[in-house]
Amino acid sequence: MKELQIIVCVKQVPDPEGPADAFSVDLEAKQVVSTGIAPFLNPFDENALEAALQIKDNHAAKITVVSMGEKLAQPVLRKVLAVGADDLVLLTDSQFKDIDSYSGAYVLLTAIKRIGPYDLILTGRQSSDWGFGITGLHIAEMLQIPAVSLARKVVIEDGSVIVQKASKNGLDVVKAPLPALVTVSNEVGELRYVASVLANRAAAKKPITILNAADLGLEQELKGREIFTLSVFHNEKKCRLIDGGSAEEKGRNLAVIMKEDGVI
Amino acid sequence: MEHAKVMILADKSESGLDPVTYELLQMGRKLASDLQGSLAAVIIGHGIGQAVEEVSQYADEVYSIDHARLASFSPELHASLLGQLCRKIAPAVMLIGATPENMDLAPRFAYQMGVQVVTDSVQFAVEPETGHLLCTKPVYGGRIISVFKLRERPYTATLRPKAVEPIDKPLSGKGQIIQFDPEIDESLAKIEVIEKIKEEGVDLNKAEVIVAGGRGVRNAEGVDHLRDLVKALRKYFGSVELGASRPLVDTHLVPSSLQIGLTGEKVSPQLYIAVAISGSLQHLTGMLGAKKIIAINNNPDAYIFKVSDYGVVGNFENVVPALKRKLEELHEGVADNSLRKTSSRPGRSG
Numbered sequence: 001m002k003e004l005q006i007i008v009c010v011k012q013v014p015d016p017e018g019p020a021d022a023f024s025v026d027l028e029a030k031q032v033v034s035t036g037i038a039p040f041l042n043p044f045d046e047n048a049l050e051a052a053l054q055i056k057d058n059h060a061a062k063i064t065v066v067s068m069g070e071k072l073a074q075p076v077l078r079k080v081l082a083v084g085a086d087d088l089v090l091l092t093d094s095q096f097k098d099i100d101s102y103s104g105a106y107v108l109l110t111a112i113k114r115i116g117p118y119d120l121i122l123t124g125r126q127s128s129d130w131g132f133g134i135t136g137l138h139i140a141e142m143l144q145i146p147a148v149s150l151a152r153k154v155v156i157e158d159g160s161v162i163v164q165k166a167s168k169n170g171l172d173v174v175k176a177p178l179p180a181l182v183t184v185s186n187e188v189g190e191l192r193y194v195a196s197v198l199a200n201r202a203a204a205k206k207p208i209t210i211l212n213a214a215d216l217g218l219e220q221e222l223k224g225r226e227i228f229t230l231s232v233f234h235n236e237k238k239c240r241l242i243d244g245g246s247a248e249e250k251g252r253n254l255a256v257i258m259k260e261d262g263v264i
Numbered sequence: 265m266e267h268a269k270v271m272i273l274a275d276k277s278e279s280g281l282d283p284v285t286y287e288l289l290q291m292g293r294k295l296a297s298d299l300q301g302s303l304a305a306v307i308i309g310h311g312i313g314q315a316v317e318e319v320s321q322y323a324d325e326v327y328s329i330d331h332a333r334l335a336s337f338s339p340e341l342h343a344s345l346l347g348q349l350c351r352k353i354a355p356a357v358m359l360i361g362a363t364p365e366n367m368d369l370a371p372r373f374a375y376q377m378g379v380q381v382v383t384d385s386v387q388f389a390v391e392p393e394t395g396h397l398l399c400t401k402p403v404y405g406g407r408i409i410s411v412f413k414l415r416e417r418p419y420t421a422t423l424r425p426k427a428v429e430p431i432d433k434p435l436s437g438k439g440q441i442i443q444f445d446p447e448i449d450e451s452l453a454k455i456e457v458i459e460k461i462k463e464e465g466v467d468l469n470k471a472e473v474i475v476a477g478g479r480g481v482r483n484a485e486g487v488d489h490l491r492d493l494v495k496a497l498r499k500y501f502g503s504v505e506l507g508a509s510r511p512l513v514d515t516h517l518v519p520s521s522l523q524i525g526l527t528g529e530k531v532s533p534q535l536y537i538a539v540a541i542s543g544s545l546q547h548l549t550g551m552l553g554a555k556k557i558i559a560i561n562n563n564p565d566a567y568i569f570k571v572s573d574y575g576v577v578g579n580f581e582n583v584v585p586a587l588k589r590k591l592e593e594l595h596e597g598v599a600d601n602s603l604r605k606t607s608s609r610p611g612r613s614g
Contacts, residue, residue: 016526016546017510019567020407023545032408043527043546100380101371128526128546130403130410132383137371146454149339149368162458166364167337168277170463176455186527187520226380228398228411235406235552239559239575247578251586254558254576259594263535263556263574264500 004061004156006052007115008085009108009123009135010045012070014038016128023232030227031098032129039073041080044124046191048184051154052122053084053192059156062086066111068104069096081203082194089115093212095222103222105138110216112139120161121181125150130225136183146176152187268301268395271355271418272323273346275363276307276315284361286430288423289322291388292359293431295397296324298390299356306349306444308342310335320439322431327353327444336460337365340452343372349444350377355418357397359388362422370422381420382412386427397421405526405545406552426532426553466505466521473497473535476507476524476551480540480561480580487517489584490539496588499595507531509547525550540580543568560584 014023018037026033041049052063065080068091072080081088091111099107112118121140126133133149140147152171153164161180164171166187213222242257244250258264272292275282289305296303305323307315310332320326329345346369350358360370362384374381382399389398397419399412414421468474475497477490490506497504507524524531525547532553539560541547544567551557552571559572562579569575576583 016405016549017544020405020543020545020548021567021570023404023407025408032404047527102375102380128405131526132381133367134371134374134381134383137368138375141372141375146340147368147372148455150364167460168282168364170461172457173459173461174455174457180454186523190514226413226415228413230411231409233402233407233409236570237557237573239569239572241569242574242576244578247576247582248586250576250578251583251588252590254574254583255587255590255594257574258558258591263558264497264591264594 002060004055004059004120005116005118006055006061006063007112007118007121008045008049008052008063008065009121009139010049010065010067010080011042011124011127012039012067012072012076013042013127013129015040016043025230025232027230030230032230039070039076041076041191042124042127042129044126044128044184044186046124047186047188048122048124049080049083049085050191051151051182051184051188052120054188055120055154055156056084064089064115066091066108066115068107068111077208078200078203081206082199083192084194085206087207087209089209089211091211091216095213098224099222100225101132101134102138103220105135105142106220107213107216107218107222108135109139109142110218111211112143114211114216119178120156121145121179122154123181123183125183125185133183136181140181143179143181145179145181147181147183148174148176149183151182151184154182154184154188268296268299268356269304269325269353270296270299270301270357270359271304271306271350271353273358273360273366274305274307274315274319274326275361275366276309276312281315281318282361282363283430284363284423284425285319286322287425287428288359288361289319290431291423291428292323292357295357295359295388295390299395301356304353304355305439306346308334308345316441320441321434323439324435325440325442327442329444329446331446331448333448333450334446336457338453338455339365339368339372340454341448343369343376344449344452345446346373347376348446350418356395358418358420360420360422362424366422370420374420377418377420379416379418379420380414381422382414383422384424385421386424388421405549407545407548468505468507468522468524468529468531471503471505471531471533472501473504473537474507474524474531474533474551474554475504475537475539476509476541477512477518477539478509478541478547479511481512481517482515484517486540486581489581489588493537493584493588493591496591496595499592501534509541509544538568538572539584541568542566543571
């Protein structure tokens with residue numbers, strides 16, 4: 001069988017495992033600011049890359065990762081290549097900052113067309129920052145290829161992609177002819193961890209293509225997000241700390257207070 | 265200005281209507297009144313007569329798109345039919361429930377209509393000067409609240425389930441029911457459903473109480489402490505379940521189906537007990553809807569305390585077993601008291 005061409009679209013975000021109070025708002029610029037948080041791959045995009053690697057475990061496949069937005073931090077970039085992506089295409093341009101989902105999909109579309117023939121495009125189901133969950137489905141609409149969302153498992157079989165996807169009552173198993181696009185959910189599994197020196201050394205040698213707006217020859221104007229206001233959600237509550245001479249006593253006191261306050 | 269229609273997509277479930285439908289009706293009614301327009305609903309499916317009747321008690325108009333081909337959900341066909349209807353009716357607003365199915369449908373619909381869509385909104389308002397729709401959407405795991413402005417009609421957005429109250433007042437009369445004959449383009453349906461699997465399993469969404477463990481629960485013994493606490497709480501509540509943050513799931517001590525957070529379930533129980541959870545954005549996304557939050561953590565600076573109603577600073581391995589025993593004791597005490605009351609009733613004994 002010929003080599004499957006898989007494209008995985010990823011985006012860098014501030015690490016969502018970071019504490020919530022590290023995020024604040026620049027009101028004037030209508031931007032979210034994060035302080036002291038390491039950059040990370042959007043978790044669902046990591047799942048999408050893992051889904052691609054799972055396919056590559058069983059098929060001859062070439063995985064091209066396309067990243068749009070901020071310049072990828074070195075550790076993020078190395079990780080992507082070390083786990084087994086073959087090619088990395090970085091789309092960076094100040095024009096790509098804070099664009100809306102439609103425009104983001106359009107930029108990725110132009111990059112995908114440039115990369116060449118593809119069998120499968122994978123994206124995360126949504127991002128951990130803005131979380132619209134639109135980009136993948138829009139790319140598929142633009143390319144007029146079938147799209148399956150919220151994948152829990154992705155398998156290639158005889159020119160089709162078979163996907164287990166989340167539904168209201170459980171899961172549906174669906175099938176779509178290739179080429180197709182699939183948005184991936186966390187059930188696919190964590191991105192594998194590759195620590196070997198060899199993998200890292202190989203990663204350092206892999207080709208990285210960097211493209212800006214001019215390289216892509218965009219024909220449509222990019223639109224920014226239509227943000228009216230942004231604010232920090234003050235969900236802070238007055239936390240009643242339970243006293244006690246020992247951890248055990250605090251535990252017992254908590255039970256008593258829960259009862260007194262009608263929590264139980 | 266022309267008469268504005270606010271349209272909602274009513275969601276049929278196996279047993280009638282999905283609860284989010286009533287929330288859409290409530291929100292739609294409010295927007296219709298703000299726009300001085302009317303409320304319309306559309307239902308797409310097969311054998312939907314009863315659902316249509318039900319919705320017509322709340323909406324001024326109900327469009328029924330009933331066809332054998334629509335018995336099971338196809339995002340491609342359903343999105344295309346919703347587009348057909350909207351091009352004919354030209355509603356000002358199109359509100360859709362943010363269910364897994366519709367997360368697939370809404371972006372396709374918006375693309376077809378050439379409009380933006382704000383997904384997973386929790387509140388809407390009409391900007392008075394312009395009549396544009398303002399959509400409130402929590403982002404960055406709920407830490408930041410964004411308000412997006414939609415300028416192009418139909419203003420299209422999805423509503424997060426349980427974000428607003430359901431509608432309670434039916435219309436005095438009954439809404440008009442309109443059959444809409446769809447043109448079904450089979451070539452659009454490229455995805456074929458091979459199998460539908462119903463999952464029983466734990467439904468964290470329905471739990472009244474969740475005891476969730478985090479990174480600090482390092483071993484099977486720690487998980488046992490949590491399970492014991494779950495059991496003790498079951499004496500007080502009908503449904504108590506175990507949950508977990510992503511780091512605990514990553515240890516494989518608990519199944520990934522228990523994961524709560526951005527990548528996982530989003531829950532809103534009566535009571536949430538966060539054990540050895542620091543309060544990352546990822547986790548908070550999934551649990552901030554809880555009515556009461558109790559945090560147990562040995563780090564007094566953990567962010568989780570800032571969003572909790574009660575906090576215990578201490579090692580969970582000591583706190584949780586003591587809490588569990590005391591809860592059991594208090595429960596037995598209640599049982600004993602009631603026994604005493606019964607037995608001390610006069611005139612009962614021989």
